[in-house]
Amino acid sequence: MGQVYAVTERVLEASxxxxxxxxxxxxxxxxxxxxxxxxxxxxxxxxxxxxxxxAWRLQATEKRVxxxxxxxxxxxxxxxxxKDANSTMVITWTVTPAGxxxxxxxxxxAWNGASGIGGFFERKFAPKGLNRxxxxxxxxxxxxxx
Numbered sequence: 001m002g003q004v005y006a007v008t009e010r011v012l013e014a015s016x017x018x019x020x021x022x023x024x025x026x027x028x029x030x031x032x033x034x035x036x037x038x039x040x041x042x043x044x045x046x047x048x049x050x051x052x053x054x055a056w057r058l059q060a061t062e063k064r065v066x067x068x069x070x071x072x073x074x075x076x077x078x079x080x081x082x083k084d085a086n087s088t089m090v091i092t093w094t095v096t097p098a099g100x101x102x103x104x105x106x107x108x109x110a111w112n113g114a115s116g117i118g119g120f121f122e123r124k125f126a127p128k129g130l131n132r133x134x135x136x137x138x139x140x141x142x143x144x145x146x
Contacts, residue, residue, distance in 0.1 A: 003111075013146075019145065039059065054072070
């Protein structure tokens with residue numbers, strides 16, 4: 001089994017506080033910025049930042065559907081960490097200043113991949129697919145912020 005890792009980043013035209021607050025809003029903002037590959041979105045606990053538990057179905061490919069249940073923590077200012085109860089996946093959203101009225105968002109996803117030939121293909125192709133989804137999420141976030 002090997003570690004699978006994907007990272008996507010973007011500078012947005014909004015303050016770091018606005019960006020972080022939008023990302024931490026699992027009740028209103030997050031459901032509207034998720035790409036179509038995410039479905040059955042529901043907040044199970046909380047809804048704003050740390051302590052939130054959120055679930056969704058992720059249709060990564062035509063045949064690969066993953067049931068996700070993430071618990072959210074905020075280990076440092078400007079950072080949201082989502083840990084999936086159904087897998088080893090951890091998604092970290094980090095928001096930092098990027099100049100006047102701008103914020104840099106870095107999305108990192110990591111999990112323990114499969115072994116063997118399936119693991120080889122997962123390590124090669126899954127990060128690209130996840131980066132596309134996170135890139136679209138960041139595009140939608142930029143539009144939502146204005």
